[in-house]
Amino acid sequence: MNRTFMKHELAITSKSRKNIPFIVFLGVFLFSYCLVILPNQETNETFRPIEVKEFLDNVHVEQSYREQKGYTGINVMSGVPVYATNAHYDTLYYAMLTAYEDHDFNRYLRLRTFYLEGHMHAFIGDPTLFTESPMPRKDATHLYYQTMLRFDDYLKNDYKVSYGMIHEKTGLQVLQNILLNYGMYLFLFCVIYLSSDILVRDRQYRTVLQGFPLSWYRLLNLKTLSVFLYSLLVIMGLIIAGVFVVSLQYGFGSFEMKVPVMIAQQFFTLKDYDVITTAQFLLKSLSVIPVLAYLFIRLNLVLSLLLKNEWLVLTVSSLILFSERFYFTRTSRELFGIDISYFPQTYFDFGKIITGEKNFLLNTETITYVKGIIVLLITILLIEGMLIIVSRIVNKRSFYQTR
Known part of the structure; x- marks a missing residue:
């Protein structure tokens, strides 16, 4: 029964009139970036x-x-x-x-x-x-040290x-820079968009759903798993397609190439820097995507039970995703008198956590990889508790009941 329901959910999600145009848009945007924007994009190392x-x-x-x-x-x-x-x-x-x-x-x-x-x-x-x-x-000093560490790696090895390597345009370097900038937000928005209607859409097909003798909480879990797998499939498809197209133009790069990371905020010299391999950076960054994806899918379930409208769910969840943008400045090290390292939205752009970029921007050392994982896991537990409570208050009968 679980497998049948999963197939049913995956089929509905993949054939959704809302999702198909979105996937097409992502594909057009991806190829436009790889074939038009990236080749014409200048960097500080652009030679004229x-x-x-x-x-x-x-x-x-x-x-x-x-x-x-x-x-x-x-x-x-x-x-x-x-x-x-x-x-x-x-x-x-x-x-x-x-x-x-x-x-x-x-x-x-x-x-x-x-x-x-x-x-x-x-x-x-x-x-x-x-x-x-x-x-x-x-x-500029920060960029100088990063550039010198990167060039030193190329020459020593x-x-x-x-x-492509000099201008960071090989496949792996482009993926790295995307994860360091707004790539995480794009991937998480994909998850939010694809999961915003997984409950609300069934209000139109109540008789179909009644054919599955599943408890309310198990149904929520199976819906989570189905959209979780579908979202990761879409994200990985975008990543693989993007890296492939860029690699055809500028080369694939190497997993052994070094990525500069800032390990301290003391001297503002090369003593505060170190390097990790591209493989380490990608592994740490990409491994967090499933955690964040699960977090937002469960959050969307809570919002769906409360709001019962997919567009409201999409709006509220997107506002939460981009909430840090509303208050972030180079001096915003606290929120409501609490260190921002304790807020989950600090870690949504996780690439900056791995390289120490966010610590550099805020001149702090409290935002770390380990703390980020702990904060996100605690956030998931809190959302899980909220879902259990809300799903008991808004049960299957009351949720699918129409006026």
Whole structure:
């Protein structure tokens, strides 16, 4: 009976008039991102050959003028050896341009790393970086250390460096960055959308449901399991399809590539950083998706029993998912006088927890991987208790009763 009911639920979910257009939209969005947005997306490491050639032309003109006038020494006013500095940049940028145009990305990366090692302050002081950030220099320093750790890994391990690796556009790197940004929210919204009507839709087909001699609580559990499996199938399908399409363009990447993580908030130097492998990051991130998916499915059941309207369930559950966005600032370390590390919404974008990014943003050390798992599990237990209580108050007869 349980298996029959599961098949019945999976069939209804997969053929839903609400879900099919949503899945199609996700597919269109996925391929649009992989084939249109990503190839045209610039990063801080984007190399612009035309601008570099213009820079070199200007340097050559200035150098010729200085040679003609004899201005090849130290500038009396500033004390800067302008001619020698220009010669240095001319040699370095020309070498980078040649390596880039020859697709010799290993050599290009060594030259780029050499430049960054000697020009940290120029990198951090770049006015085009983090223009909307309240702490631009702190964020630029953070990006500098992450970039250096990443490049150091590529060079030490003798990877065959590609354009995609430098710009973090290989399949695994794109997945990593998605999980570090808004990917978790997208996946969880998929779960919320797919599970928002698993109870309410049956109010239209009460006679069909009566054919299954199941207790109310067992029925709720089987519905949870069916939409849980379907949601994970959709999410994994999106991930596999996305990684496959991106890998065809920029390569797959390597599970051994290092991901910079911040382990402390003390010195704001490389001492506060460490690295983990891409495999470790993906394993920790992806393993939390089932936990969060189960949490929101059970929450949607509670809301369905109380609200009896799928769109209200979708709205309320989505507001809970994005609730942190309503109060989050770079100084919001407490909520109602309680450390935010004790609130489950802090851990919905779990990728930032694994890398220490959220600790960095808030300048705290209280948000950890282990605490996140504990808080989420406690939240599930609380929701489970609420579901037991509410399902006894709103039983099967009262829920399916129509006015």
